[in-house]
Amino acid sequence: MRHELIFSGIGGQGVMLIGELLCSTAVKEGYTVTFAPSYGQEKRGGRTMCQIVVSGEMGSPVISAADLLMVMDEKSLVEYEHLVKEQGYIIINSSLISIEPTRKDVQIIKVPINDLAQEVGNAKTANMIALGAVLQFLNFVDKEQVKTKVVDQFPPSKAHLVEINQKAIEVGFAYAASTK
Amino acid sequence: MGEKVFMQGNAALAESAIRAGCRFFFGYPITPSSELPEYYAAKAPQENLVFVQAETEVAAFNMIAGVASTGKRVMTGTSGPGFSLGMEAMSYMSAAGLPAVVVNVMRPGPADGDILAAQGDYFQAVKGGGHGDYNIIVLAPYSVQETADLTVKAFELAFKYRNPVVILSDAMLAKMMESLELPERITPNENYDWTMTGAKGRKHNVITTCGDGPIQWENYNLALQKKYKKIADNEQRWESYQVEDAEIIMVAFGSVARIALGAMKKARAEGMKVGIIRPITLWPFPQKAFVGLDQQDFFVTELNAGQMVEDVKLSVKDKERVSFYGRMGGMTPTPNELYEKLCELYRK
Numbered sequence: 001m002r003h004e005l006i007f008s009g010i011g012g013q014g015v016m017l018i019g020e021l022l023c024s025t026a027v028k029e030g031y032t033v034t035f036a037p038s039y040g041q042e043k044r045g046g047r048t049m050c051q052i053v054v055s056g057e058m059g060s061p062v063i064s065a066a067d068l069l070m071v072m073d074e075k076s077l078v079e080y081e082h083l084v085k086e087q088g089y090i091i092i093n094s095s096l097i098s099i100e101p102t103r104k105d106v107q108i109i110k111v112p113i114n115d116l117a118q119e120v121g122n123a124k125t126a127n128m129i130a131l132g133a134v135l136q137f138l139n140f141v142d143k144e145q146v147k148t149k150v151v152d153q154f155p156p157s158k159a160h161l162v163e164i165n166q167k168a169i170e171v172g173f174a175y176a177a178s179t180k
Numbered sequence: 181m182g183e184k185v186f187m188q189g190n191a192a193l194a195e196s197a198i199r200a201g202c203r204f205f206f207g208y209p210i211t212p213s214s215e216l217p218e219y220y221a222a223k224a225p226q227e228n229l230v231f232v233q234a235e236t237e238v239a240a241f242n243m244i245a246g247v248a249s250t251g252k253r254v255m256t257g258t259s260g261p262g263f264s265l266g267m268e269a270m271s272y273m274s275a276a277g278l279p280a281v282v283v284n285v286m287r288p289g290p291a292d293g294d295i296l297a298a299q300g301d302y303f304q305a306v307k308g309g310g311h312g313d314y315n316i317i318v319l320a321p322y323s324v325q326e327t328a329d330l331t332v333k334a335f336e337l338a339f340k341y342r343n344p345v346v347i348l349s350d351a352m353l354a355k356m357m358e359s360l361e362l363p364e365r366i367t368p369n370e371n372y373d374w375t376m377t378g379a380k381g382r383k384h385n386v387i388t389t390c391g392d393g394p395i396q397w398e399n400y401n402l403a404l405q406k407k408y409k410k411i412a413d414n415e416q417r418w419e420s421y422q423v424e425d426a427e428i429i430m431v432a433f434g435s436v437a438r439i440a441l442g443a444m445k446k447a448r449a450e451g452m453k454v455g456i457i458r459p460i461t462l463w464p465f466p467q468k469a470f471v472g473l474d475q476q477d478f479f480v481t482e483l484n485a486g487q488m489v490e491d492v493k494l495s496v497k498d499k500e501r502v503s504f505y506g507r508m509g510g511m512t513p514t515p516n517e518l519y520e521k522l523c524e525l526y527r528k
Contacts, residue, residue, distance in 0.1 A: 020357065027186040027359050035357040041211070041295055058323060060442030061356055061435065064516035083514075 001056055003140055004063045007130075008049040008080055009072030009093075011042055014127030019050035021153060022131065025146045026054045036061040047075070054140055070134050072113065072126075074099055081106075089137050091176070093130065109133065109179050116171050122161075125168035132172025136180075143173055184361050189324045189354040192362070193257075193283060193347070194219035196331040201368035202253040202281070204230045206243040208262060211295045212351035213285035216257030237262035241269035241282075248278035249387050251375035253335050253368055257283035259351075260301050261292065264309065270344060271310030274404075275389040277374075279338035279345075281331075282316075286350040288483075288510045296510030297352035297435060302487035305346050306463045313401055315408045317345045317415065318462040320433040324358035330460070332363045341411055342374070348462060350483065352435040352512065411464055418466035419458045422448070426455030428525055429473065430518075431480045431492050433459045440481060442515030447522050454522060462488070470495040478502045479525055481518060483511075 005022075009015040016037055023035040034053045040046030051063045065085035071077045072093045084090055086105045095114035111133045117126040128150075135143045147166045154161055187195070194216050197205075205220035207213075217233060224231045234240035240256045247254035258266065263284045273280055284305060288298035303309075305318045317337050321327040327349060334345040374385055391397025421444065423429055432440040437458040447454040455476075457469045474497045480489050486504040493499045505521045507513050 023357060024186050033186070033357075033359060036352060037355050037357075038296060038352075058358075058438075058441075059445070060439045060515045061352065062439045062442070062512050062514050064442070064514040064519075 001140070002059065003054040003138070004066045005052040005054075005134070006049065006063060006066045006069045006080055006083060007052070007134075008047070008069070008076035011039060011046045011048045012044045013048070013072045014124070015048050015072060016050055017153065018127045018131040018134075019052055021146060021149055022134070022141065023052060023054075024152070025141050025149045028149075029141060029145070031140065032056060032058055034058070034061045047079075049076070049080070068134065068137055070130055071097065072130065073097065077101060091130070091133050091137075109137075109176060111172065111175055111179070113172070116175060117168060120164060120168045120171055122164050122168075125165055128165045128168035129172035129175075132169035132174075133176035134172075135169070136173050136176035143169065184359060186357060186359045187324060188215060188357045189327050189349060190215035190257075190285065191219055192324050192328045192360055193331050193349070193354075194223075196328040196363050197253075197255050197281070197335075198223060198227055198229065199363050199365045200253065200332045200335045201366055202255050202335060203228065204244070204247045204252060204254040205256065206232045206234050206240040206254070207256045207258060208234050208237050208240055210259045210262050212287055212354050213257045213259045213262075213283065215354070216283060216285075237265040238268070241266035244280040244282070245269055245273050245276070245278050248273065248280040249276070249376045251370045251372045251377065253281075255281040255283065257285065259285050259287045260289045263301060263304065267304075267310040270308075270316060271312050271314060272389045273344045274310075274314035274316065275312065276387045277342035278387070279335075279342050281334045281338055281345050281347065283347045283349060285354040286348065288508060294510040295351060297350045297483055297512055298508065298510060299350060299434060299436065299483040300485075300487070300508065301348070302462065302482070302484060305348050306465070306491070314404065315343075315411070315463055317341070317343055317411060317464075318348050319345065319417075320348045320460060320462050321353065322434055322437045322458065323360075324353070324356060325360040326460075327353065328360055328363055335368070337415065339368075339372075341407060343407070343411070348434065350434050351510075356435075415461055416464050416466040416468050417460035418469040419460060420469060421456040421458070423455035423457060423473065423476075425453050426476055427453040428455075428477045428479055428522060430454065430456045430522075431459070431478055431488065432456065432482065433462060433488065436481055436483055436513075439513055439515055440518060443518035443522060446515060446519045452522065452526055459488070465491040465495065467495040474498070476501070477525060479522065480504045481513070481521075482506045484508060
């Protein structure tokens with residue numbers, strides 16, 4: 001068993017955080033997990049991308065053919081769509097991406113990530129909407145386990161934000177289900 | 181072994197050093213190594229550590245020389261530009277026989293370059309970037325687990341041979357998060373007969389970096405060479421994967437070895453007989469790994485212009501059988517990219 005995922009976006013969108021969250025959940029489930037982040041020199045606005053490999057054994061942290069690519073912005077789509085395997089998934093943030101992918105041999109799921117976050121009531125939960133949508137297509141971790149792990153992401157002073165982030169995961173998950 | 185955790189390469193390295201009894205860290209922050217000083221600074225109060233953010237890497241490298249001369253475990257961590265500034269101290273610490281551990285988390289050069297993964301500091305670490313006839317033991321991990329294990333080993337080797345040791349990591353390995361078992365906590369021996377700890381009640385010790393005439397200094401150099409030969413004979417480390425029946429053997433170290441493993445797996449699935457030799461010590465280079473492999477082709481792959489190729493050519497019988505493919509500037513090959521290169525070689 002081997003699952004390869006790529007999440008990509010712009011610095012500040014929280015792409016790394018959801019990658020780490022997913023990975024720490026998978027580790028808890030006993031999988032061998034490699035989380036390989038990559039980002040530019042800019043504090044905000046630069047490219048942030050992470051490659052996630054979940055398997056039973058250690059392998060390459062660099063991905064040739066991902067099972068799933070989640071892109072938050074247009075540039076990420078252009079740069080990484082070639083790294084998805086045939087019949088793999090590309091989850092596109094249709095709130096910010098107006099172009100169409102060139103790939104015709106993959107399954108495209110469009111999710112208005114930022115708009116859904118606004119509806120949930122906090123624009124900053126966009127990354128959790130994205131994570132929820134991703135979870136719809138993964139079979140190695142359970143949504144409820146990930147939601148439990150959200151608690152660890154916030155210090156006690158920000159504990160009031162846990163619930164809305166968990167809700168955002170649900171909203172993203174449900175939206176992705178409706179596209180099937 | 182200790183507890184199982186999910187940790188970033190740099191954090192695992194710093195935690196393992198603390199567990200290995202390294203209470204002193206001096207450094208100047210530079211991406212992609214900054215989590216090392218950050219970790220030490222954060223843990224300093226509760227772990228009773230000594231942490232100084234030096235004004236430059238030049239100062240930090242000389243600070244570790246000072247602590248190493250007292251027989252205590254000490255470390256600095258930096259990336260290419262800072263490692264270059266430390267070269268003077270590397271030469272001096274080698275001459276003085278100071279057991280300091282230096283981490284170089286490689287990023288692409290020359291100069292500022294970028295902050296992504298690269299291996300262009302191979303020559304500088306392995307062939308000696310400072311002046312004079314000296315060698316540094318260079319350890320190259322390829323996973324977060326091995327980063328932790330080799331950190332413990334680095335201190336052991338440094339004190340065993342009274343020689344500086346470099347841990348050569350790279351931006352990918354350092355930023356990567358993986359699950360690992362942390363090493364056990366130890367209290368190292370800090371009582372040696374050569375240290376600078378005050379001469380009250382004993383003969384005074386001399387640690388020198390300066391010759392007393394050419395005859396004496398040649399003898400000093402000869403003694404160093406004798407030590408280097410002993411290290412080269414005893415400390416070669418590597419891992420071989422499926423070389424027994426291989427027709428092409430990939431040679432790769434650090435994070436690229438991981439990508440090579442991916443390529444090998446794909447090649448094997450297609451019926452191609454491919455193996456890997458992964459050097460773990462870059463100096464001494466594991467020449468012993470190549471003994472008896474006279475009929476194979478060697479395919480070296482690195483994140484540089486082919487710096488390790490020279491050492492591979494010195495280790496094999498037929499230099500013509502060694503080929504190379506690399507990426508630079510922070511670019512990394514995918515497993516499929518290396519697989520395509522293997523196919524080209526295989527067709528020849």
